[in-house]
Amino acid sequence: MEESILVTTEYLKDKQEEWRELLRQAQIIYQEAADSAEKLEEYFSCRETALIKRTFSIRKEEGIDAFETLMQHLEKLKSMALIYEEAERSNENVTI
Numbered sequence: 001m002e003e004s005i006l007v008t009t010e011y012l013k014d015k016q017e018e019w020r021e022l023l024r025q026a027q028i029i030y031q032e033a034a035d036s037a038e039k040l041e042e043y044f045s046c047r048e049t050a051l052i053k054r055t056f057s058i059r060k061e062e063g064i065d066a067f068e069t070l071m072q073h074l075e076k077l078k079s080m081a082l083i084y085e086e087a088e089r090s091n092e093n094v095t096i
Helices: 010-042 047-091
Strands: none
Touching (some): 010 047
């Protein structure tokens, strides 16, 4: 039984865009939370606000780095789709 496999990249590209937008939204929310944590001391004066501010200031940079790494992975996904498309174009005229 002969079976042919067609590699499509449209789904891969769509997911890359969807995930990129989701990541962008998460990054904005993360940044807003970190910014809000820094402003807590304007409204509350206690150990807890100092702890939250300190924790967010430490984690803020780590989060920024993590979001950048995730964006790089998503760009690799896009590159994979382009490689698959090129491979499909090269294989179009191949018969067994």
